[in-house]
Structure formats: C-alpha cells, structure tokens
Amino acid sequence: MATHAGGLGTPPTGPSYEVSVRNLIRSFGPKGVLNGVDLDIAPGEFVALLGPSGCGKSTLLRALAGLDRDVRGSGVVRVPDQVSVVFQDSRLLPWDSVLGNVTLGLRDHDADARGRHALAEVGLAGREEAWPHELSGGEQQRVALARSLVREPKLLLADEPFGALDALTRLKMHVLLKDLVAAHRPAVLLVTHDVDEAITLADRVVVLRDGRVSLERKAGTAVDHSTLRGELLEALGVHAAA
Numbered sequence: 489m490a491t492h493a494g495g496l497g498t499p500p501t502g503p504s505y506e507v508s509v510r511n512l513i514r515s516f517g518p519k520g521v522l523n524g525v526d527l528d529i530a531p532g533e534f535v536a537l538l539g540p541s542g543c544g545k546s547t548l549l550r551a552l553a554g555l556d557r558d559v560r561g562s563g564v565v566r567v568p569d570q571v572s573v574v575f576q577d578s579r580l581l582p583w584d585s586v587l588g589n590v591t592l593g594l595r596d597h598d599a600d601a602r603g604r605h606a607l608a609e610v611g612l613a614g615r616e617e618a619w620p621h622e623l624s625g626g627e628q629q630r631v632a633l634a635r636s637l638v639r640e641p642k643l644l645l646a647d648e649p650f651g652a653l654d655a656l657t658r659l660k661m662h663v664l665l666k667d668l669v670a671a672h673r674p675a676v677l678l679v680t681h682d683v684d685e686a687i688t689l690a691d692r693v694v695v696l697r698d699g700r701v702s703l704e705r706k707a708g709t710a711v712d713h714s715t716l717r718g719e720l721l722e723a724l725g726v727h728a729a730a
C-alpha cells in the first residue's frame with residue numbers, strides 16, 4: 489500500500505535522512521501516547537522499534553504511514569512519499585488473485601511482469617493465479633511483502649509482520665526479509681515484540697517508552713548479541729531472574 493504522510497506537515501530540506509521526526513505528539517483524549525518522539529532513519533537503514541505493550545509503537549508507525557491525520561509534530565518532520573506498510577495480517581483482498589493483489593492499483597504497462605517478478609522474489613512463482621485463502625499464513629505474508637516491494641518504496645513500515653507465524657516460518661521470513669531489503673534497499677522501520685528478531689534483523693534498535701525514544705543502540709553482526717539483549721530487556725523493564 490502506498491501512502492503519504494499528509495498529517496505531518498511539509499517535508500523540509502536538510503540532512504539526508506529518509507525519515508526525520510522531531511517532537512512527535514499524539515494523544516487520544518486526555519491520554520498522551522506519543523509525548524515528543526525524535527527519530528531519524530537514514531536511506532537504506534533498518535531500524536527495529538521495541539517497546540512495552542501499549543507504549544505507542546503502532547501509533548508511531550501509523551503516523552509515519554500517513555494513516556493518522558491527528559498527529560502533531562513540531563520542528564523537523566520528514567517522511568518520503570513512497571511508503572509501503574506491512575501489517576501482522578496480510579490484508580489481502582479475498583476476491584482477487586495473488587497476482588491481482590500484488591499489482592492492485594499499479595497503472596504501469598509492465599505491472600504484470602513486475603508483479604510476477606516480485607512473487608518470484610518471495611518464492612511464490614507459479615502461485616500467481618491462486619486465491620489468498622489457498623495460501624498458508626506465511627505465504628500470505630510473502631504476498632504482502634511482494635505487494636509492498638513491487639512499489640519500490642523508499643520507506644517500508646512493518647508492524648509485527650511475523651507476529652502471527654509459527655517459529656520456523658518466522659525464521660524463514662527473517663531470511664527472506666533480509667534478502668529483500670538487501671536487494672531493494674528501502675529504509676525500514678520494523679515494529680516487533682521480539683528482542684532477538686530486532687537484534688538479528690536491524691542495523692539499529694530503538695526502544696519506545698513513556699511516549700519517547702528511551703534508548704537507541706546499534707545492532708547487526710558486529711555487536712555482541714547477548715550484551716545488547718540484556719541492555720534492551722532492561723530498557724523494556726524486563727529483569728532476568730538471577
């Protein structure tokens with residue numbers, strides 16, 4: 489799904505971040521959820537967003553996706569026009585084929601070929617004419633990824649995309665997502681509850697707590713996994729048993 493971050497104001501000129509947000513605020517009635525979020529994501533950078541349940545991760549993602557018109561930002565707020573979003577459920581249209589779902593809304597003359605290519609990239613060549621209900625949950629998420637990436641987004645927003653999958657499928661999807669991101673190089677913001685998923689996939693992990701970014705750490709292969717894991721769990725308020 490391509491969207492525009494219309495509620496966040498006019499993108500300024502400035503440093504070369506794909507996403508640049510300052511003092512983002514969102515309340516629901518009297519309840520302040522985002523109380524001044526600052527976040528930058530460089531082009532091609534993969535950022536994982538962790539935080540306790542209900543801290544506002546999806547609210548932030550929806551704001552960046554342009555799905556929330558009531559969000560407020562002050563200072564610098566920049567989000568690219570080409571944004572794709574993947575949710576926990578694939579949100580495929582049940583009355584359209586797999587290929588039809590991937591190419592939905594694309595007007596280009598080569599949309600069909602691009603859709604087929606995207607499906608091959610996610611390992612679903614030959615399933616173009618299948619109906620969504622004929623696919624497994626993991627396969628449906630593959631279609632959702634193909635649908636996102638066929639639009640060559642500058643920013644891929646993913647809200648717990650693997651949250652409903654079994655552990656083995658999840659691991660396979662990690663490998664797939666890494667390969668797809670390496671091939672297409674979008675900036676990525678991945679919302680997840682899974683600390684290990686965040687460390688394994690992301691270049692940087694951000695913790696949202698009390699409506700603000702409370703911790704940011706580099707991740708990736710050069711970082712000691714267990715040290716970072718401990719630090720992140722502590723930032724999330726999870727204290728390992730002695």
Ligand SMILES: Nc1ncnc2c1ncn2[C@@H]1O[C@H](COP(=O)(O)OP(=O)(O)OP(=O)(O)O)[C@@H](O)[C@H]1O
Nearest residue numbers: 516517521539540541542543544545546547548681
């Ligand atoms: N449309 C809405 N109306 C009222 N309150 C809302 C709305 N959307 C979100 N909230 C509230 O905002 C808070 C943050 O919700 P959000 O879904 O962003 O949290 P989250 O960090 O993604 O949670 P989880 O990890 O459990 O998915 C919650 O307390 C939620 O009840």
